[in-house]
Amino acid sequence: MAWEALQGLLFRTAGSRHARDGERMQRYFRDAATMWTHVCNSMPEPIARRVGRARLGLPSDDIPLVS
Numbered sequence: 001m002a003w004e005a006l007q008g009l010l011f012r013t014a015g016s017r018h019a020r021d022g023e024r025m026q027r028y029f030r031d032a033a034t035m036w037t038h039v040c041n042s043m044p045e046p047i048a049r050r051v052g053r054a055r056l057g058l059p060s061d062d063i064p065l066v067s
Contacts, residue, residue, distance in 0.1 A: 006032050 011019070011029050018025035046065050053060035 003032055003036050 050060040
């Protein structure tokens with residue numbers, strides 16, 4: 001939700017002047033984009049699948065944690 005608010009509302013309405021290098025909004029966007037594409041954000045889904053299989057007594061080693 002934070003990513004959608006940043007790129008969909010704040011960045012679009014801030015204007016191009018605030019998107020230049022060194023501007024605060026540009027740094028916010030760059031930092032948020034780094035967080036959004038970080039590998040840790042893709043971990044909850046495969047972990048949940050592994051836990052679900054373990055609770056059902058099924059093997060879960062075939063589910064890769066990182067694609």
